[in-house]
Amino acid sequence: MPEQVPLFLAPMSGVTDVAYRLLALEAGADFTSTEFTAASGLSRQDARSWAKVETHPREAPFIPQIFGGIEDEMVETSRLLSKSADVIDLNFGCPAPKVTKTCAGAAMMADPDNLISMVERCIQASEVPVSVKMRLGTSQNTITVFEIAERCAQLGVLRICVHGRTLSQKYRGDANWDMIRQVVDIAEPYGVPVIANGDIIGAKSAARCLEVTGASGLMIGRGAIGDPCIFGRIKTELGWGDFDAPWGDANEAGQKHWAWNRYVELVDEIGGPYAARNMKQHAISFTKGLPGSRELRPHLHAIKDFRLIGEPLNMAFEGYANRSHNTLAVPEAIAMAEGLKHHEFKR
Numbered sequence: 206m207p208e209q210v211p212l213f214l215a216p217m218s219g220v221t222d223v224a225y226r227l228l229a230l231e232a233g234a235d236f237t238s239t240e241f242t243a244a245s246g247l248s249r250q251d252a253r254s255w256a257k258v259e260t261h262p263r264e265a266p267f268i269p270q271i272f273g274g275i276e277d278e279m280v281e282t283s284r285l286l287s288k289s290a291d292v293i294d295l296n297f298g299c300p301a302p303k304v305t306k307t308c309a310g311a312a313m314m315a316d317p318d319n320l321i322s323m324v325e326r327c328i329q330a331s332e333v334p335v336s337v338k339m340r341l342g343t344s345q346n347t348i349t350v351f352e353i354a355e356r357c358a359q360l361g362v363l364r365i366c367v368h369g370r371t372l373s374q375k376y377r378g379d380a381n382w383d384m385i386r387q388v389v390d391i392a393e394p395y396g397v398p399v400i401a402n403g404d405i406i407g408a409k410s411a412a413r414c415l416e417v418t419g420a421s422g423l424m425i426g427r428g429a430i431g432d433p434c435i436f437g438r439i440k441t442e443l444g445w446g447d448f449d450a451p452w453g454d455a456n457e458a459g460q461k462h463w464a465w466n467r468y469v470e471l472v473d474e475i476g477g478p479y480a481a482r483n484m485k486q487h488a489i490s491f492t493k494g495l496p497g498s499r500e501l502r503p504h505l506h507a508i509k510d511f512r513l514i515g516e517p518l519n520m521a522f523e524g525y526a527n528r529s530h531n532t533l534a535v536p537e538a539i540a541m542a543e544g545l546k547h548h549e550f551k552r
């Protein structure tokens with residue numbers, strides 16, 4: 206069995222809201238960070254951007270992630286955020302065209318000098334350590350991660366997370382763990398830990414990724430969507446520490462049901478106008494992979510008032526978990542969802 210390393214919930218826009226991050230921590234994750242937030246909005250004190258970098262006292266360390274193609278905005282944002290953050294994470298991995306067309310995110314990998322100048326100035330401006338998250342390069346012909354990682358290590362970044370794909374790959378193909386291994390070897394003499402990211406979906410792939418990369422930590426993204434218990438399962442299955450699963454010995458459906466109920470409690474606890482913004486998407490994600498989810502999902506989607514979605518979802522989970530149905534497509538849950546779909550959302 207590989208030695209225990211910290212597990213990171215990957216930053217994911219539209220997924221890793223503060224309640225979901227607290228949920229992931231309770232479910233076994235060791236580190237979380239906010240979804241990427243535009244330095245252009247933060248540096249101009251835009252309220253909606255600042256709402257994206259909200260945290261909670263139980264989220265420690267607090268690691269807001271920022272992106273942007275304009276160096277001065279990134280520097281000013283690092284300065285502002287460092288008054289409340291424990292670490293600032295700079296995003297050089299996002300492949301979304303609306304980000305890369307402003308030469309931000311993974312597009313920054315095309316110009317190492319520019320990226321390094323930005324990192325250097327953000328480190329100078331920040332009162333707290335700075336970490337970086339990057340891809341391999343912009344395409345298979347322009348792999349810049351080796352040069353960039355080494356120069357970031359020389360600058361003294363706290364850690365380097367590498368998603369083993371290029372910008373042009375987006376999410377296609379397999380993550381290249383061999384290249385992450387090379388980055389680990391490059392950063393090692395500088396004492397900078399490298400976190401491996403890409404295609405870790407359970408204990409087996411976690412162990413294999415560690416074996417190939419020798420990384421100091423693992424980051425999990427899509428595998429944690431609708432399944433935050435993945436972190437605890439990896440720890441349990443790899444015999445790491447004595448993780449005490451809050452879901453007891455529940456099976457996969459029971460774990461998702463636990464996670465959904467706990468997520469709702471956390472959203473309630475956090476409150477405020479933004480806490481529940483991803484609720485509907487999460488509700489639907491929690492059904493994925495379970496029998497009958499395909500039939501149930503469109504009915505959940507049709508519910509306009511996201512606060513009502515828990516009723517049919519709980520009914521479906523309960524029917525499945527107590528074995529009165531062998532599917533999530535519980536007719537009573539579907540009928541209930543149908544009855545709720547015309548309710549308009551009113552504040």
Ligand SMILES: Cc1cc2nc3c(=O)[nH]c(=O)nc-3n(C[C@H](O)[C@H](O)[C@H](O)COP(=O)(O)O)c2cc1C
Pocket residue numbers: 215216217218219220239240241270296298299338368402403404405424425426427428
């Ligand atoms: C829905 C979604 C949103 C994402 N948003 C971000 C983001 O805000 N910041 C970031 O650095 N990466 C973002 N990513 C990339 C992930 O953090 C991660 O690098 C990628 O999904 C590969 O890891 P995985 O194979 O475990 O999913 C996002 C990925 C997904 C699927």
